[in-house]
Amino acid sequence: MTADVSDFYYGAATPIAAYLMACLGAALGLRCTTRSLQRRRQDRKAGWLTLGAVSIGCGIWTMHFIAMIGFSVGGALVSYDSAMTVLSLVVAIAVVAVGVFLVGYRGAAPLNLGVAGVITGLGVAAMHYIGMAAIRMPGTLRYDVPTVALSVLIAVAAATAALWAAVSIHTLWSSLGASLVMGVAVTGMHYTGMAAVSVHVTQQVTASQSPAGLLSFLLFMLAGPLAVLLIAAVIVMFDPDMVLGDGEWSPR
Template sequence: MNSPVTTTFDPALVALSFLFAVIGSLIALTAASRIKAGRTRPGLSSALTIGVALGGIGVWSMHFIGMLALKMDVGSSYSMTETMLSLVVVVVAASLAVSHAAQRPESLPRLLGCGFALGMSVVVMHYLGMFGLKIYGFIAWNLDIVALSMLIAVVAATAALWLALNTSTLTRRVLASLVMGVAVCAMHYTGMAAAEFICTTDSRTAIPQGVGYISAFSLPTLVIVTTVLMILMLSFELFMQNLRTKPATALAPRAR
């Protein structure tokens, strides 16, 4: 018999998800400003920094912390295929969109196109991640709210890109990161509002099993391990970038 699933959110984890979105955005937009300033070439290294920071930490980690904040009165699990594919999609898309916009921030068509691509990458990551959530039942979607979540993501992502690439101060970059954080979280929680979970079994606590599935109890471990690995990757990459951009005179021996 079909019955609605009761859902609540943990406010502390919701706040943590917003913090991750802002931190990831700040790192990514700082890297984008360096491309704009010409201090680093828009190569694979800078693009990877942007993609991992914004797509990986700011969007993917934020999404799954948001999913940890979701409490349901049914058993659930996650498909590793959709979960990890959503990470790859958003990292690649964020890398390309932000680094491409940073090369010519004065171009309005480029900014709008990259803002659209960035916003839609957040949308794709979210709904792909939701597709990976497994319960004994289904999700009924409110398509009007789904469309609203897409609009929020695109408009806010474009605004954040414009702020980040047309300002030179740390204060304004932080503001852009807050805007981007709002964009990601607003899209996520609006998208969650579009979902009505329906249970189709009497065994509400049963956990769906399948090849490549992990239980919801294992999700925190996956999120923590993946996020720590991304932070370590970023730390190493930023360290190497600083070495490469250090003035040659600073490395040369002093004359006696």
């Protein structure tokens, strides 16, 4: 039978927290990429681009699984496969790195930006659906194909906009504004993808949500990426050029 599915088991808490994490990852990623474009210290370019990619990837992945804390299926207990969950994190960071390094080293020419945006967007979508494939329950997840396609298009558009902003926006306040917009786009992609989901339950239970063990598992999985984002935030905060946005820029 088809079960009742909700993405807001804890109300507005999970979507708001998910959005804030998406914004944090985007803001850190933009500032790190900005730092990599400064002419006077190009010797650490790869390091800054790597930190930017990790920040954006961790931010997107953290957004996804914070949002998934609010996911519930009526009459089914939900759990997650650890290996698939970690794989989704690796995919998120890897594909974002491809896009960030492409625009970081080759610039934001339309063709290069388009290729990087498509690769990164498809990777973000892949992260989302790998994360969904990690779900274990007595039932089957089904997807509405047009809605899935829309979520992928949103992911590609969001990724392209983020990569353009990363090499085109240099000031602190502009970066913060761009990160707020990117948070809307990335979170919107997630909930669009979730709108495509329906669940056919094969074995009902009395509980409508997984026990506290599921919440503990997700919080444990989130600890690593959250620590990475915290470290990235400290690095950004203590780099004057990053905060003030000063310096000469490589042509893009």
